[in-house]
Amino acid sequence: MLSVRDLTGYYGESHILHGVEFQIAEGEVVTLIGRNGVGKTTTLRAILGLLDRQEGSIRLQGEEILGLRTDRIARKGIGYVPEDRGIFASLTVEENLLLPPVVKPGGLTTEEVYGLFPRLKERRKSQGTKLSGGEQQMLSIARILRTGARLLLMDEPTEGLAPVIVQQIGSIIAELKRKGFTILLVEQNFHFASGVADRHYVMEDGKVVDMIPNDRLEAEREKLQQYLGV
Amino acid sequence: MIQDLLGIPPQALFGQLLLGLINGSFYALLSLGLAVIFGMLHVINFAHGALYMVGAFVAWLLMIHLGIGYWPALLIAPLVVAAFGVLIERTMLVRIAKMDPLYGLLLTFGLALVIEGVFRHFYGVSGQPYPPPPSLQGGTNLGFMFLPTYRAWVVVASLVVCLGTWYAIERTKLGSYLRAATEKPQLVQAMGINVPALVTLTFAAAVALAGFAGVLAAPMYQVNPLMGSNLIIVVFAVVVIGGMGSILGAVITGFGLGIVEGLTKVFYPEAANIVIFVVMAIVLLVKPQGLFGKA
Numbered sequence: 001m002l003s004v005r006d007l008t009g010y011y012g013e014s015h016i017l018h019g020v021e022f023q024i025a026e027g028e029v030v031t032l033i034g035r036n037g038v039g040k041t042t043t044l045r046a047i048l049g050l051l052d053r054q055e056g057s058i059r060l061q062g063e064e065i066l067g068l069r070t071d072r073i074a075r076k077g078i079g080y081v082p083e084d085r086g087i088f089a090s091l092t093v094e095e096n097l098l099l100p101p102v103v104k105p106g107g108l109t110t111e112e113v114y115g116l117f118p119r120l121k122e123r124r125k126s127q128g129t130k131l132s133g134g135e136q137q138m139l140s141i142a143r144i145l146r147t148g149a150r151l152l153l154m155d156e157p158t159e160g161l162a163p164v165i166v167q168q169i170g171s172i173i174a175e176l177k178r179k180g181f182t183i184l185l186v187e188q189n190f191h192f193a194s195g196v197a198d199r200h201y202v203m204e205d206g207k208v209v210d211m212i213p214n215d216r217l218e219a220e221r222e223k224l225q226q227y228l229g230v
Numbered sequence: 231m232i233q234d235l236l237g238i239p240p241q242a243l244f245g246q247l248l249l250g251l252i253n254g255s256f257y258a259l260l261s262l263g264l265a266v267i268f269g270m271l272h273v274i275n276f277a278h279g280a281l282y283m284v285g286a287f288v289a290w291l292l293m294i295h296l297g298i299g300y301w302p303a304l305l306i307a308p309l310v311v312a313a314f315g316v317l318i319e320r321t322m323l324v325r326i327a328k329m330d331p332l333y334g335l336l337l338t339f340g341l342a343l344v345i346e347g348v349f350r351h352f353y354g355v356s357g358q359p360y361p362p363p364p365s366l367q368g369g370t371n372l373g374f375m376f377l378p379t380y381r382a383w384v385v386v387a388s389l390v391v392c393l394g395t396w397y398a399i400e401r402t403k404l405g406s407y408l409r410a411a412t413e414k415p416q417l418v419q420a421m422g423i424n425v426p427a428l429v430t431l432t433f434a435a436a437v438a439l440a441g442f443a444g445v446l447a448a449p450m451y452q453v454n455p456l457m458g459s460n461l462i463i464v465v466f467a468v469v470v471i472g473g474m475g476s477i478l479g480a481v482i483t484g485f486g487l488g489i490v491e492g493l494t495k496v497f498y499p500e501a502a503n504i505v506i507f508v509v510m511a512i513v514l515l516v517k518p519q520g521l522f523g524k525a
Binding site: 073089095099100101 | 403406407409410412413414416417418419420421422423424425
């Protein structure tokens with residue numbers, strides 16, 4: 001589905017990514033884990049062409065997308081849930097939900113999305129940012145399910161949320177996996193990540209330094225704790 | 231017959247009210263465009279007044295050289311100004327998009343001087359007459375005042391266009407793209423929307439509004455290269471009072487301040503020229519983000 005090779009990335013003069021490499025197969029849920037500032041968010045942004053400069057290779061279903069303009073990359077079928085959730089204050093909940101254009105056939109219908117997130121339907125006339133943090137996170141995920149994007153990039157969807165909401169988001173991700181979505185997840189909450197992902201890529205200093213399958217987690221726990229500095 | 235109010239003859243009162251509404255129509259049309267441009271491009275468009283003048287001149291040139299009258303000009307002139315806007319945005323503004331807003335202000339200020347200078351060179355400053363279309367000549371005696379048809383038309387046309395613009399921005403799909411891109415352009419682009427094209431379209435549409443206002447103004451004022459620079463300073467005060475980036479705020483403030491100015495002419499004529507700036511100073515002291523602005 002997605003193959004990233006020798007990816008370097010810059011913000012202005014600062015060199016953030018130093019040759020990131022990883023692959024995701026169709027239907028997988030994969031995490032990027034690592035300490036703060038190792039380049040996880042930057043990697044997601046590089047896939048979307050949002051850095052000042054990025055080099056290397058990013059192939060989506062075999063097609064090179066590095067170098068394309070951001071909106072064209074998105075139209076190849078990538079949905080993005082940004083770290084700050086990206087809810088628009090000047091739009092209602094429903095306008096937020098309907099904002100991303102449909103880029104491929106096969107997305108969920110609006111009714112199906114409301115079926116997954118009944119709370120959003122109740123509050124569809126409210127201002128987007130009047131929702132609670134958890135509801136905003138749901139909205140941020142919900143709105144990219146309509147578009148037909150099959151690869152979802154999620155940047156810390158559990159950050160700052162109550163445990164019960166984190167659980168809900170976990171079951172939503174499991175449901176999306178059942179529906180065949182491919183998901184690349186940036187996570188700090190390792191407990192959460194181990195509950196939803198197939199594999200974990202560990203990042204350090206702008207590089208992927210290790211890959212741990214989810215079923216090897218227990219065996220590799222000590223090594224992992226070193227990586228994460230916990 | 232209505233009796234004198236506070237010693238003011240109703241003819242004078244309503245006459246000035248109408249004049250206030252007319253001025254308010256232009257304030258609203260121009261400040262609306264400025265607010266939209268600032269929201270999306272973070273450019274304080276000093277060339278807005280010059281583009282309003284270009285709208286009036288295009289109408290006049292169409293009449294002189296091609297015999298094209300008022301009604302077609304009302305459509306053609308804004309399109310010409312919009313095309314000019316596309317040129318300005320694509321060749322100049324796009325290059326300074328990531329820089330400090332000060333650069334945009336300086337660039338558009340320079341552009342205004344260049345555009346006005348070119349028209350002054352070719353047409354002088356004496357002003358060219360532009361007759362209103364026959365269907366809008368004359369007027370109606372309402373009993374308490376005489377209402378010239380053309381002036382009534384200007385107020386109605388401006389109101390309709392302002393409300394139409396508000397509707398397009400606040401209630402349509404394209405408008406939701408525009409509002410979203412004003413907030414978080416990168417994220418909107420990451421959803422698959424061509425934001426650079428949206429920015430160009432926004433700038434073109436906003437300066438088209440200025441061009442439209444220019445055609446509306448042509449039969450009332452003389453078509454003059456400096457007609458825009460006289461107006462734009464007041465319009466900036468209107469935008470500051472209403473709050474940058476608020477659509478409805480720009481419209482309401484535009485009409486409201488036109489009326490305030492008109493009433494000041496009746497009750498205390500000496501202050502009529504400065505009343506808007508006094509209001510601006512008070513608003514800046516009490517609510518620096520403007521009456522309708524978000525903090």
